[in-house]
Amino acid sequence: MNAQKILSIFIIFALLACTLIAVGCIGTDNENDIVENEQNEENIISLDEIIDIEWQWSGLTETLPASQSVVPDPENYTLFLKSDETYSIKADCNIGSGGYTLEGNELTLAPGPITLAYCGPDSLDSQYLSLLSNVTTVSMENDQLVLGIGENGDRMLFVKGEVVEQ
Known part of the structure; x- marks a missing residue:
């Protein structure tokens, strides 16, 4: 029974970590794209x-x-x-x-x-x-x-x- 509890806790933490990574990546990419686009527009050279x-x-x-x-x-x-x-x-x-x-x-x-x-x-x-x-x-x-x-x-x-x- 101890092994089953440890496995359940491990699965919960793995799912939680995957969720946090996915949410963090989505937010970060969009923010980086916006900042990068603004910088590129400012740096365009004539x-x-x-x-x-x-x-x-x-x-x-x-x-x-x-x-x-x-x-x-x-x-x-x-x-x-x-x-x-x-x-x-x-x-x-x-x-x-x-x-x-x-x-x-x-x-x-x-x-x-x-x-x-x-x-x-x-x-x-x-x-x-x-x-x-x-x-x-x-x-x-x-x-x-x-x-x-x-x-x-x-x-x-x-x-x-x-x-x-x-």
Whole structure:
């Protein structure tokens, strides 16, 4: 009889736990969707804010491990987005181009042709190109272009260089 009581109590607790989890998930998902939608609407970037400007890579914020680094020569690492959904880059002694898609605040940079010269041991060209290939989001903060990298919260920071009128 003791085993039957323990089994009954276990079943009651299991049903109670499942009910609480189900109720919690339903409420949390709806609340998260609302907050996420509001944030996405606020973060939608206008193409006019970012095209026809030479953006210079000025820093990197990484989350794991948490660190911030400054790019010593931002003018050597540039990104130029054009209205025809193409971009051009300078990665130290190399230049390249490609296409991009922008949907809301989601940005994808498709690789294109690039020169592959060796820029020296102190160059950040390989890191820069690797980061650009993993861009997922774009936003503007304090007049800086911010590119989100992957899903872990890393961010590339760009300052305005030249504005090119077309």
